[in-house]
Amino acid sequence: MQHETTNRLAREKSPYLLQHAANPVDWYPWGEEAFQQAREEGKPIFLSIGYSTCHWCHVMARESFADQKIAELLNAGFINIKVDREERPDIDQMYMAAAMTLNSSGGWPLSIFLTHKGAPFYVATYIPPRSRDGRTGFPDILHAIHTAWLNRREELEQSALGVIKALQKGASSARVGQGRQPAQSDALARAVVALADSFDQxxxxxxxxxxxxxxxxxxxxxxxxxxxxxxxxxxxxxxxxxxxxxxxxxxxxxxxxxxxxxxxxxxxxxxxxxxxxxxxxxxxxxxxxxxxxxxxxxxxxxxxxxxxxxxxxxxxxxxxxxxxxxxxxxxxxxxxxxxxxxxxxxxxxxxxxxxxxxxxxxxxxxxxxxxxxxxxxxxxxxxxxxxxxxxxxxxxxxxxxxxxxxxxxxxxxxxxxxxxxxxxxxxxxxxEKILTAWNGLMIKALAKASAVVQDPQLLDAAQRAAVFLRTTLYNRKNRTLCRRFCEGESGIKGQLDDYAFLVAGLFELYQVTQESQWLQWALELTETQIRLFWDEQGDGFFDSLPDPLVAVRLKNDYDGAEPAANSLAAANLVRLGRLTDNSQWLDLADRTIRSFDEQLHHNPQALPVLLTAQQELLSAPSLVVVAGRRDAEDTKKMLGIVQRSWSPARLLLLADGGENQEFLGKLLPFVRTASMVNNQATAYFCRDYTCQMPMTDPEALEEMLGRETEV
Structure with a gap:
């Protein structure tokens, strides 16, 4: 039965929250108002986390949250909060960690019962509307928790506090570590062996x-x-x-x-x-x-x-x-x-x-x-x-x-x-919400594709997206990002993945366009990222900003459907550190990688992107500088040869005699002197800080790059 009026979620922008705005459940968005109400009424909190394209979230919404009788139980006994995990991954991350602690499993929708301090004491995922197939129905769970809250509240609060303390201890232990060790050069090979063991032939x-x-x-x-x-x-x-x-x-x-x-x-x-x-x-x-x-x-x-x-x-x-x-x-x-x-x-x-x-x-x-x-x-x-x-x-x-x-x-x-x-x-x-982090990944893919398949439409799309983000989701004054844009409004402070993923996209966009504006913005965002998220005690980056309602700041140690933000942050620091000759950023990359040394030692395949960052850091830097007029055909041909050839640690720079070369010269002085030979586009191939003789023959450049990438 659908509610005829709307609840507080009607004021939100998230498509997921708006999907529940007509529920008879008296939903609150995440915020101090809900927690204050829980304190005043002495009620536990029911927290439901999902996202708008989640199949089982829809099922639970139809079966339970649109049901008048279930809604009455929720409204009478609980303060109810809805969270879009894509808008607030920090909230989802903490309570998913709690789910793994309590149940050794998780998923969406994530259904959590909390104290008014935000500590979880009961966690589930999808809950059916009635008991069936060995699964307890939602009304039965609500009755049981309500009764337990009335009769054993102190016990539940102590149990919930124990979960938070366990998460804090785990996070603190990971931060301090057991004495960082030098990066293990065999981790990449060990990861391949582990993956081969599970490969479906x-x-x-x-x-x-x-x-x-x-x-x-x-x-x-x-x-x-x-x-x-x-x-x-x-x-x-x-x-x-x-x-x-x-x-x-x-x-x-x-x-x-x-x-x-x-x-x-x-x-x-x-x-x-x-x-x-x-x-x-x-x-x-x-x-x-x-x-x-x-x-x-x-x-x-x-x-x-x-x-x-x-x-x-x-x-x-x-x-x-x-x-x-x-x-x-x-x-x-x-x-x-x-x-x-x-x-x-x-x-x-x-x-x-x-x-x-x-x-x-x-x-x-x-x-x-x-x-x-x-x-x-x-x-x-x-x-x-x-x-x-x-x-x-x-x-x-x-x-x-x-x-x-x-x-x-x-x-x-x-x-x-x-x-x-x-x-x-x-x-x-x-x-139709636009997330900064995911757009950063798409900018990266589009820019790369435009060079590989020679399609200017793809490059135009990448640049339009970058301009959109800079215009609508970036505060130029304090150099910070918002996380999402929806229905004409930007909002929510950016998380670590917003910075790291966008920087990766801008770096790729710079590699393709050689327009200094994209490199400059990537450098600015990286500086902000270090200022906001760096963990001074344990190294690496926190995944989120401090929030008084989120008890634990965590660091994801698994490259799953999306790479862990620290993995891509480390890769960015390696590439930008080398491109700008910034030894401090290379040191931060090394410290970030080594802050996950226990995971890399026991389960290297869990962090494949971090492993690639480590491998690039351990490898001799590779650089191609093309000196030539930006719009000249011979320059484009040289650039295209480099862009279509894959080498994971190679950097490409254009000495165009103009703005880009001037900007790069401030970062890498030797680029100032790179010039054309005989008025022809000229490539300088440098490996481990040693440059080969300049090349004006595109075929010679292609042959050299081919030797570098032979399996």
Whole structure:
């Protein structure tokens, strides 16, 4: 039953909070008002954490938060708070750590019961509306907690305080460490061995179902290919990328990747699409293409980015956060389900593209008359098909006795017709908040792609996003960031990932454009990041700013769906420290890496991005300076050769005789003297602070870079 009026969440900007604004639950947003009310009324707090594209968050909202009787129990016995984890990852991080402490598991929606001091004493995830399948129903839990609060409040408060103390002790122990050790040079190799132990030789990826892309792993595998000359690491990365591109986790019509696959074969996705996945996977496919020279990888990256520009780009230039997993069933209007708009009945494909083309299309994409989407979570959609690449076009050419070009033309024609057909359906909800951190990752991917595939549209999109962030989410006076922009309003103080991810994006944008404004802004943000987040006692960076309502400031030590902010912060400090000859920043990078030495020693594969930062710090610096007129064709050719060749520790600088060279000369004096030879664009290749003879022949430069990157 839906409430007819709105609660306090109606004043918020978060799409997730607004989804609950009409609940009969008397929700509060996170803040002092809610905690003060809990103190005055002597009630415990029920805290619900989720995000707007979360499938099980929707389920719990429909089943429980829209239910009048459950709402009455919540309102009578508790002060109720809703938090969007994407707006406030610091709150989510602390209570997820509490969930792991109490239950050894977590997830979303995260359901926590707190004292009025914010200490948790009971933690769950999704709770059904009634007891079933061995799970206690929400009303029963509410009655039990209310009774316990009335009769054993002191005991609950002491228990909750113990959880906070345990989290504080763990955070303090991690900060102090056991005496930092020098970086372990074998950590990268040990991480590859650990990943190889869980590698799925048959279907790619690591472990069994469910399978997550975890893009950070690709950076580790490709660095191991470069630094360790590990063909095994390269093949694990490439095999996984190929398997994902074939699977149903890849949207073969609309582009982009769904969040994860529920099965081992990557065929059945959990259908939400996240901006951070698109950015990181595009980057991974681009690097795979640079290493192998094979067009198939760059093609997937281009399809990802085209999806982002088509669906997730805001008119002003920033990028929206995500698309939902749930959507309306096109075959049963009014009925919703996970992934409904992405599924197909064979008959509709035949009607849309014609019998002849449908024969080829259905053969290639695994379409069956009875449907191929019968496994959980799609059991309710019988007779439906998830498109996945069952047979390659080359196989179809042999099967149908046609030329490959004919097959490719059929698939392109049929795909376009099906895209147009799908666009007529009611698609999933789009979360239209713009997050600084995730936009930083997308700027990085777009800038890199623009250079690798030579597409100026992608560079324009990266620059527009950067301008948007600088205009709407950056305070020039105090050089600080806001975290999110939504419905015309910027808000929430930036977290460490906002700074680190954006700096990574700006650094890549500078490498491609050689426009000093982007490097200058990256340097300013890094200075602010150090000022706001550096841990003077334990080294490394806190993930969040101090907040009196958040009892513990933590540091994530796992590169998961997103890299840990410290991992990318360390990588940024290595690159910027070398580019600016700033030994203090290189020292901070080293101290950040060593502050995680226990994790790197026992579980190096847990922090692949931090490992890549460590490897770059341990490696001899590599630098290419191109001296030439910025708009001259020979200069562009030299720059393009460097940009299309991949080397994880290489820096590229343009001595343009103008603003960029002047700016760089203040940081690296030797760049001032870099000049053209015989009035031709000239490349200076320097490794470990020793420069080779200047080169004016593009082929000579390409050959030298090729020798550097040979596996």
């Amino acid at each position: 048959r279907y790619g990826g690591f472990g069994s179902a469910p399978k997550f892309p975890r893009p950070a792993v690709f950076s580790l595998l490709f660095q191991a290919c470069f630094f360790e000359k590990s063909e095994q690491a390269l093949e694990m990365g490439l095999a996984t990328l190929r398997a994902m591109a074939r699977g149903g986790i890849h949207d073969h019509l609309g582009g982009g990747f769904h969040r994860y696959a529920v099965d081992r074969q990557w065929r059945i996705p959990h259908f939400e699409k996240m901006l951070y996945d698109q950015a990181q996977l595009a980057d991974a496919y681009l690097v795979a293409g640079q290493i192998t020279g094979e067009r198939q990888y760059a093609k997937v990256a281009q399809q990802i980015l085209q999806y982002v520009l088509t669906v997730l780009q805001a008119p002003a230039g920033g990028f929206y956060a995500a698309e939902d997993a749930d959507s309306e069933d096109p075959y049963s209007p009014g009925r919703h389900g996970e992934g409904a708009c992405y599924l197909w009945i064979e008959e509709e494909i035949v009607q849309t593209v014609g019998v002849a083309d449908a024969n080829i299309f259905t053969y290639c994409y695994g379409v069956e008359f009875d449907g191929n989407a019968l496994a959980d979570p799609l059991h309710e959609f019988t007779g439906r098909n998830i498109l996945y690449l069952k047979h390659h076009p080359e196989e179809a050419a042999a099967q149908f006795n046609k030329d490959l070009s004919q097959i490719e033309a059929v698939l392109a024609r049929a795909s376009q017709k099906l895209v147009e057909k799908r666009q007529q359906r009611n698609g999933p909800h789009r979360d």
